[in-house]
Amino acid sequence: MPLIITFAHQKGGVGKSTLAVNLYGWFSYAGYNCALVDTDPQGSLTHLLAAFGTQDGRKSVPLIRRGEFGTYGELADKLGPFDIAVIDTPPYLSRELMDVLSISHAAIVPCKASPLDGLAVQHTMDYINEIRRTQNSALTAAVVMTMVIAGTEFTEQIRAHLIASGLTVLQAQIGNRVAYARSLLKGNSVKAEDGGKAWAEIEALGAEIVDLLNRSKL
Ligand SMILES: Nc1ncnc2c1ncn2[C@@H]1O[C@H](COP(=O)(O)OP(=O)(O)OP(=O)(O)O)[C@@H](O)[C@H]1O
Ligand SMILES: [Mg+2]
Structure with missing residues (x-):
C-alpha cells in the first residue's frame, strides 16, 4: 500500500489541484514511483493533462481518473504498484471525500492567506478530525497557507489564529x-x-509533509 496524500478543502479555488500536480512532480523528481489521482467530477487534472500533456519531454503522468475505479477499495488496489499517491478532491464535503480520507495517510488543507479563508478552513478540519476519530486513526492532517502575498502581515495573523484553534499549520x-x-x-x-x-x-512543502508522516508513525 503506498503512502496516500490527499488535498482537501470544501472551498473551491484554494489551490488543491495546483499543489497536487506540484507535489506529484516533487516526488517524481525525487525518484519515487508516484501516482496522481483525480477524484474531482470537474476532472480539472484529467482535462488539463488531456489538453496540454507534459511539455517538457518527461514521461507522461500516471494519472488515475475518476471512473477508472468503482469503490475506494478498488482505488487502493490500483495504487498497489506505487510508492506514493497524491489525490486531488472536489471542493465540497461528501461521502466520497470521506472514503478517500479513510484510505489516506495525510490530509493537506490549502488555506488561502486571506482572513475569510482562515475562518473557512476550520470546518474542513473538523470534518477531517471526525474521520480520524471514527474511521482512520492513522490519518494525519495539516493546513498549508497558500497564495501568500509577499509582505502582508495578515498571513502570520491567520496562521497564529489557526494554531491557537488547535490546528497544525x-x-x-x-x-x-x-x-x-x-x-x-x-x-x-x-x-x-x-x-x-x-x-x-x-x-519545503514536500519535505515537511514527509516529516509529518514520519512523526505520526512514532
Ligand atoms: N500559489 C498560487 N499562486 C497564484 N495562483 C495560484 C496559486 N495556486 C493556485 N493558483 C491559481 O488559482 C486558481 C485555483 O487553483 P486550483 O484550481 O488549483 O484550486 P482548486 O482548489 O483545485 O479549485 P477547485 O476547488 O475548483 O478544484 C487557478 O487559476 C490557479 O492557477
Ligand atoms: Mg481543483
Missing part, C-alpha cells in the same frame, strides 16, 4: 506566483519556473 508556505498557474498549463511542476523560487516552496 505547516511552516512551508506557498506564494502567490504566476508560476503556479503556468505550471498547470504544462500539467507539471513549477521546477523550471520563476528562477526556482516556487520550486523551493514545493520542496
Whole structure:
C-alpha cells in the first residue's frame, strides 16, 4: 500500500489541484514511483493533462481518473504498484471525500492567506478530525497557507489564529506566483519556473509533509 496524500478543502479555488500536480512532480523528481489521482467530477487534472500533456519531454503522468475505479477499495488496489499517491478532491464535503480520507495517510488543507479563508478552513478540519476519530486513526492532517502575498502581515495573523484553534499549520508556505498557474498549463511542476523560487516552496512543502508522516508513525 503506498503512502496516500490527499488535498482537501470544501472551498473551491484554494489551490488543491495546483499543489497536487506540484507535489506529484516533487516526488517524481525525487525518484519515487508516484501516482496522481483525480477524484474531482470537474476532472480539472484529467482535462488539463488531456489538453496540454507534459511539455517538457518527461514521461507522461500516471494519472488515475475518476471512473477508472468503482469503490475506494478498488482505488487502493490500483495504487498497489506505487510508492506514493497524491489525490486531488472536489471542493465540497461528501461521502466520497470521506472514503478517500479513510484510505489516506495525510490530509493537506490549502488555506488561502486571506482572513475569510482562515475562518473557512476550520470546518474542513473538523470534518477531517471526525474521520480520524471514527474511521482512520492513522490519518494525519495539516493546513498549508497558500497564495501568500509577499509582505502582508495578515498571513502570520491567520496562521497564529489557526494554531491557537488547535490546528497544525505547516511552516512551508506557498506564494502567490504566476508560476503556479503556468505550471498547470504544462500539467507539471513549477521546477523550471520563476528562477526556482516556487520550486523551493514545493520542496519545503514536500519535505515537511514527509516529516509529518514520519512523526505520526512514532
Ligand atoms: N500559489 C498560487 N499562486 C497564484 N495562483 C495560484 C496559486 N495556486 C493556485 N493558483 C491559481 O488559482 C486558481 C485555483 O487553483 P486550483 O484550481 O488549483 O484550486 P482548486 O482548489 O483545485 O479549485 P477547485 O476547488 O475548483 O478544484 C487557478 O487559476 C490557479 O492557477
Ligand atoms: Mg481543483
